[in-house]
């Protein structure tokens with residue numbers, strides 16, 4: 550779609566589908582959209598079960614179509630809209646409807662902000678339909694890697710990273726860099742430096758990890774995010790998923806990605822060039838910045854985020870990662886090197902383990918045990934197409950769920966030999 554005038558400003562409104570509109574990324578996306586009614590039109594929205602929030606979004610943004618996960622939630626929303634005499638919003642339910650809105654010809658831009666592998670198929674549909682895809686849902690890429698990127702290439706979809714680190718890296722790369730077509734070493738780049746805060750337990754004594762609560766794990770020092778990604782930040786599995794995400798987005802080997810602890814989250818990542826230059830992207834930790842960057846790319850628009858105040862900001866610190874504190878990060882880097890089976894298994898096991906931790910079924914430290922055991926079992930599984938991804942994801946979920954029982958009464962995992 551050509552919507553750039555010769556001055557570089559857009560002349561045509563982007564037609565948006567927001568998958569996961571009720572979550573942290575979804576609501577921040579709508580915050581940016583609200584600032585630019587001349588640039589963006591909301592065509593469709595989706596949520597799992599947050600009917601009250603999506604109802605409010607319907608009133609404000611008048612989408613054409615809305616999808617909820619279950620028929621019960623859809624029915625409830627239909628009744629609420631009818632009570633307001635709103636008849637021009639069609640409400641659907643289920644995973645097929647989610648795919649339909651993501652690939653609809655009424656839409657040119659899809660914000661992929663569903664959490665977890667549940668977002669894979671609609672995001673993949675948007676890619677196959679050649680949309681501009683704003684990728685927040687890192688699990689979709691981690692779980693399908695080369696298959697996802699091959700679909701981007703085949704359809705000519707425009708993939709833009711929302712994850713703050715990957716958006717930062719993209720901003721630090723030469724301006725002609727196209728995601729999916731990167732040749733970083735040939736462009737004079739020697740390393741991608743992926744920054745991570747270390748989460749809420751960066752200085753907690755190791756012996757205390759076993760007793761941390763979901764509330765403590767979700768209290769990220771810098772970012773306000775959904776519960777799943779917050780726990781991933783606390784284990785640093787988030788950085789592991791981002792390591793794999795960086796490999797695919799920037800076509801870069803694991804050896805050329807380095808994780809750097811930066812507790813302030815002011816620098817969102819960096820790119821190191823052969824000549825010794827290091828280019829960093831920085832700003833206040835607010836996802837509206839990368840969202841605005843990708844929504845309007847290559848134009849720059851107001852995001853509503855306050856500029857960084859250099860005279861009233863914490864000093865920047867940098868540290869190496871202590872892998873004893875963050876074994877999940879080591880596991881993810883290893884999975885990245887081992888291949889797709891290991892990455893798909895790691896992601897699926899981690900989703901089961903994090904949910905169990907959030908529901909009080911297992912301890913924080915059990916997350917790693919479930920992840921490690923699951924990766925070991927499925928590491929050699931071949932994954933060559935999207936159906937095999939879905940099938941492996943399903944098998945690993947069943948396996949990881951079966952492991953949960955071992956934790957309700959005993960600390961040590963009884964591993965199947």
Ligand SMILES: NC(=O)C1=CN([C@@H]2O[C@H](COP(=O)(O)OP(=O)(O)OC[C@H]3O[C@@H](n4cnc5c(N)ncnc54)[C@H](OP(=O)(O)O)[C@@H]3O)[C@@H](O)[C@H]2O)C=CC1
Pocket residue numbers: 568569570571572573574575595596597598599600618661662663664665667685686687688711712713772773774775776777778836
């Ligand atoms: N939050 C952040 O700052 C960042 C997030 N990301 C990534 O973005 C994605 C979204 O994260 P975040 O916004 O924090 O997550 P949230 O939990 O806040 O929101 C998730 C969204 O997905 C919907 N959803 C959940 N499960 C399903 C399902 N099974 N089917 C359909 N929709 C579903 C939720 O609906 P409902 O409200 O009804 O539950 C909600 O709209 C994740 O992949 C995360 O890793 C990446 C970088 C930063």
Ligand SMILES: CC(=O)[C@@H](O)[C@H](O)COP(=O)(O)O
Pocket residue numbers: 712713714744745746747748772778781782783787788836
């Ligand atoms: C905002 C964002 O992109 C998150 O993924 C963030 O990176 C989480 O912080 P950590 O660096 O603690 O994982």
Ligand SMILES: [Mn+2]
Pocket residue numbers: 712713714791
């Ligand atoms: Mn991130």
